[in-house]
Amino acid sequence: DAKTTQPNSMESNEEEPVHLPCNHSTISGTDYIHWYRQLPSQGPEYVIHGLTSNVNNRMASLAIAEDRKSSTLILHRATLRDAAVYYCILCRRALTFGSGTRLQVQP
Amino acid sequence: SQTIHQWPATLVQPVGSPLSLECTVEGTSNPNLYWYRQAAGRGLQLLFYSVGIGQISSEVPQNLSASRPQDRQFILSSKKLLLSDSGFYLCAWEGQGTSYEQYFGPGTRLTVT
Numbered sequence: 001d002a003k004t005t006q007p008n009s010m011e012s013n014e015e016e017p018v019h020l021p022c023n024h025s026t027i028s029g030t031d032y033i034h035w036y037r038q039l040p041s042q043g044p045e046y047v048i049h050g051l052t053s054n055v056n057n058r059m060a061s062l063a064i065a066e067d068r069k070s071s072t073l074i075l076h077r078a079t080l081r082d083a084a085v086y087y088c089i090l091c092r093r094a095l096t097f098g099s100g101t102r103l104q105v106q107p
Numbered sequence: 108s109q110t111i112h113q114w115p116a117t118l119v120q121p122v123g124s125p126l127s128l129e130c131t132v133e134g135t136s137n138p139n140l141y142w143y144r145q146a147a148g149r150g151l152q153l154l155f156y157s158v159g160i161g162q163i164s165s166e167v168p169q170n171l172s173a174s175r176p177q178d179r180q181f182i183l184s185s186k187k188l189l190l191s192d193s194g195f196y197l198c199a200w201e202g203q204g205t206s207y208e209q210y211f212g213p214g215t216r217l218t219v220t
């Protein structure tokens with residue numbers, strides 16, 4: 001299965017943009033790029049997904065490199081409620097969760 | 108709108124005892140259903156998935172089993188729990204024909220003592 005690589009942790013200040021990177025150099029042409037986030041003691045929450053083009057929704061934006069070997073989740077204005085573990089996942093049949101990036105947001 | 112329920116929310120069971128965790132989905136038909144486990148401080152591990160009634164695929168060999176007796180009901184079971192079965196168990200559903208967006212339930216925290 002194709003794997004993803006994310007930094008273990010990142011910090012941001014409240015109301016500043018956050019760029020969460022993800023490398024997926026072995027991605028195949030049919031893999032969707034999904035992002036989920038998980039708050040403590042809760043199940044993961046779907047954030048956004050894309051295939052080739054950049055995507056925007058009410059929660060975030062997803063920027064996908066032209067060669068699709070990397071992507072970046074963008075939170076435009078971080079809030080304290082955005083503090084969570086963010087998972088970048090390549091999806092074929094089921095989601096394979098790695099260890100993700102723990103995002104800390106400072107007030 | 109669709110909702111997903113799991114119960115119980117927490118469970119403490121002795122080693123060797125049986126287990127039954129239930130997951131139900133409302134507001135959708137013929138969903139794909141998934142069971143995941145998250146050990147403390149770790150990522151999620153896919154245990155089972157089902158694309159229809161009675162159709163179960165196992166991802167990891169273990170002493171757990173799953174069943175789907177109804178379209179929107181998914182059950183995780185064990186005949187004899189091990190200490191290593193402790194963890195956070197999550198059920199998720201996925202609509203047919205979507206690009207694999209999954210929606211998770213609130214989870215069951217199982218402690219095997």
